[in-house]
Amino acid sequence: MNRAQRPGGNSRLPDLLQPPLPRALHPGAWWLWALGLAVAASRTTNPILLALILAVAAYVVVRRRGDAPWALSFKMYLLLGALIVVMRVVFRIIFGGGQGDTILFTLPEIPLPEAAAGIRLFGSVAAEQLLGGLYDGLRLATMVVCVGAANSLADPKRMLKTLPGALYEIGASVVVALTVAPQLIDSVRRVRRARRLRGAQGKGRRALRGIIIPVLEDALNRSLALAAAMASRGYGRTGGVDPRSRLVTGLLVVAGLVGICGGLYGVLDSSAPALLGAPLLLGGGALALAGLLLGGRRVRRTGYRPDHWRPAELVTAGAGIATAALMFLTARVDPGNLYPSLSPLAWPDVSMVPVLAVLVGALPALLTPEPPRSGAPLPVPTAEPRKEPVA
Amino acid sequence: MTTTPARDDPQAEQRPGVSPGKSAPDESVPGKPARVTPAATPPPRTKRSAVRRATALRVGPRAALTLVGASLIGLAMFCWPLLVPPQPQSVAHAEQAPLLFVVLLPIILAVVLAEMTEGGLDPKTLALLGVLAALNAALRPLGAGTAGIETVFFLLILAGRVFGPGFGFALGATSLFASALLTAGVGPWLPFQMMASGWVGLGAGLLPRRPSGRAEIALLAAYGVFAAYAFGFLMNLWFWPFAIGDGTQLSFDPEAGPLANLHTFFFYTLATSAFGWDTGRAITNVIAIAVLGPAVLATLRRAARRAAFDTPVSFAAADHGGVPRR
Numbered sequence A: 001m002n003r004a005q006r007p008g009g010n011s012r013l014p015d016l017l018q019p020p021l022p023r024a025l026h027p028g029a030w031w032l033w034a035l036g037l038a039v040a041a042s043r044t045t046n047p048i049l050l051a052l053i054l055a056v057a058a059y060v061v062v063r064r065r066g067d068a069p070w071a072l073s074f075k076m077y078l079l080l081g082a083l084i085v086v087m088r089v090v091f092r093i094i095f096g097g098g099q100g101d102t103i104l105f106t107l108p109e110i111p112l113p114e115a116a117a118g119i120r121l122f123g124s125v126a127a128e129q130l131l132g133g134l135y136d137g138l139r140l141a142t143m144v145v146c147v148g149a150a151n152s153l154a155d156p157k158r159m160l161k162t163l164p165g166a167l168y169e170i171g172a173s174v175v176v177a178l179t180v181a182p183q184l185i186d187s188v189r190r191v192r193r194a195r196r197l198r199g200a201q202g203k204g205r206r207a208l209r210g211i212i213i214p215v216l217e218d219a220l221n222r223s224l225a226l227a228a229a230m231a232s233r234g235y236g237r238t239g240g241v242d243p244r245s246r247l248v249t250g251l252l253v254v255a256g257l258v259g260i261c262g263g264l265y266g267v268l269d270s271s272a273p274a275l276l277g278a279p280l281l282l283g284g285g286a287l288a289l290a291g292l293l294l295g296g297r298r299v300r301r302t303g304y305r306p307d308h309w310r311p312a313e314l315v316t317a318g319a320g321i322a323t324a325a326l327m328f329l330t331a332r333v334d335p336g337n338l339y340p341s342l343s344p345l346a347w348p349d350v351s352m353v354p355v356l357a358v359l360v361g362a363l364p365a366l367l368t369p370e371p372p373r374s375g376a377p378l379p380v381p382t383a384e385p386r387k388e389p390v391a
Numbered sequence B: 001m002t003t004t005p006a007r008d009d010p011q012a013e014q015r016p017g018v019s020p021g022k023s024a025p026d027e028s029v030p031g032k033p034a035r036v037t038p039a040a041t042p043p044p045r046t047k048r049s050a051v052r053r054a055t056a057l058r059v060g061p062r063a064a065l066t067l068v069g070a071s072l073i074g075l076a077m078f079c080w081p082l083l084v085p086p087q088p089q090s091v092a093h094a095e096q097a098p099l100l101f102v103v104l105l106p107i108i109l110a111v112v113l114a115e116m117t118e119g120g121l122d123p124k125t126l127a128l129l130g131v132l133a134a135l136n137a138a139l140r141p142l143g144a145g146t147a148g149i150e151t152v153f154f155l156l157i158l159a160g161r162v163f164g165p166g167f168g169f170a171l172g173a174t175s176l177f178a179s180a181l182l183t184a185g186v187g188p189w190l191p192f193q194m195m196a197s198g199w200v201g202l203g204a205g206l207l208p209r210r211p212s213g214r215a216e217i218a219l220l221a222a223y224g225v226f227a228a229y230a231f232g233f234l235m236n237l238w239f240w241p242f243a244i245g246d247g248t249q250l251s252f253d254p255e256a257g258p259l260a261n262l263h264t265f266f267f268y269t270l271a272t273s274a275f276g277w278d279t280g281r282a283i284t285n286v287i288a289i290a291v292l293g294p295a296v297l298a299t300l301r302r303a304a305r306r307a308a309f310d311t312p313v314s315f316a317a318a319d320h321g322g323v324p325r326r
Helices: A002-009 A013-017 A027-042 A047-064 A069-095 A127-153 A156-161 A165-197 A204-232 A243-268 A278-298 A311-333 A352-360 A383-390 B010-014 B061-078 B088-116 B123-144 B152-163 B165-182 B190-206 B213-244 B258-307
Strands: A103-106 A124-126 B036-038 B313-315
Touching (some): A027 A127, A027 A156, A027 A311, A047 A127, A047 A352, A069 A127, A103 A127, A124 A127, A156 A165, A165 A204, A165 B088, A165 B123, A165 B165, A204 B123, A204 B258, A243 B088, A278 B088, A311 A352, B061 B088, B061 B190, B088 B165, B088 B190, B088 B213, B123 B152, B123 B165, B152 B165, B152 B213, B165 B190
Antiparallel strands (some): A103 A124, B036 B313
């Protein structure tokens, strides 16, 4: 009965249940999501929560990364995170640090000469000491891995498009760099073939020069040809810039920098009034940012196929922000389990709210469209639902 | 000698009066559209040293002011572990200060780059910047796997020398940015790397102009050694409190004075990177500059001459019917 009802009732349902067409999400959404997770990780040293955050980030990356070169970088970040953890623990074994009564083992102590700031190597190693290093290292490693998740999910070329207008020229030259870099390989190959055809079989120094200089010359020639092409199409015509807006931009930027200078002083010297610290620093930053945005309005530019913020983007960014916000909320309500106790040693516990907070971060893996894959043909999602009524 | 055929030479197609079949390369002023004519004939090349250094990116007084201010702020953000006065209660501050820096340094860097390119960037500068950044970004992974072989600085130093301090700064920053985008290495460390390598290029452009020939190569090689160690020192200093956490004997101690912390940091950097990475980087710089330096400098100077950055440009009314004047 249930099955029989379905075909009649689902005239609209298949449209909703169909997976959305594959597309790449706005890179800003992925960055907000990842930074949210990283902020959440920064609020805890609980290894269970950190492992959960790592798992969530890895799951989303595996589900939603494309097959572009940058998508493969996640492994590198995992290795980097592992390196951070190992380094922290090894440093604690060699150089001491932290106290503890639970001595695991004792290494022969090596005192260094007086000049070396009275440093002693090795000595007894306590469990608290190692765990402290492990927890701290795991927290930093998790934050780094979150950044790595953003790197492998967000398209860097699309990210360049979101640069503010004042940085248009620098952004354009970075686009040139990204475009030219793969061509260099081709250039090297051509130069080497030409060398071989000429019968040059030098090795070492001369061969290196024989390859690098022609490649450099080739690249520079190409850049001048590109510049000629751009100039002939009217690039670099800035038109008249309103002197008043120039003045305002300059004033905002200089005032912002002065504010940041004052704020730096306030932040570093805690005897300075509190208002001189972070508020002044951030205020100066905001002023400078305003100058940057104002300066970018001197020329109106249009974008080709701009990225829009659609529901999937909002869900992704919202998931990251929600994770961070919930974690802050728990820190206020029940901070105990976020920083597991080292003395006395105790197994880390987790409560429900932070776990839910982290799990919210996994939503993008389910609620966002698949990334487009270059090799694969477009999926035909309509094939199955259409068959069903017939069957 | 170059292997580039003049296949898609845009001048040949764009400039009226030049028949498309005839693609004689115009060596003196590439990149000028039809209506822009050099005010004077290119400066006579009586002395070869006339183009010893071009100014590819002119830094005006306002941009220079911003650059100096931002560099001071940046330096403070790098050296914050040494600037904190000894005080027991600063622990809370020291926790939040570096996080604020991570947020603010990108803004400062953006402001400097925006001010430097304010009023538009010459297309030739833009294209050169892009292509040299691509070369740098391609050179960087060559050494990344092998301990200490850091190839990113040698071309940066030579280009800063030829194209001037402003271009050197922009090239240092864009190279690291492009490299991070290519290898997916964007992270909180990127603004610090961009700033530090921008300084490396800036310093190369500010070296005394007088030396030439072997003396110049020696000067640049010595600068390469200095830059390698200074870069390593700054990057280490910024990340030191994060890298090993607190509590160990090599850790940053907010209650100790700057000198004591500097002493500790000295041993930290000796223990972690000075022998391996920094020395490897310095040796790579010296060898690359000594072996490839003269040829690369000549190539870059040729490009600077062809780009004619310093040639004044004036706009003349178009002739009737678009017939070229020449």
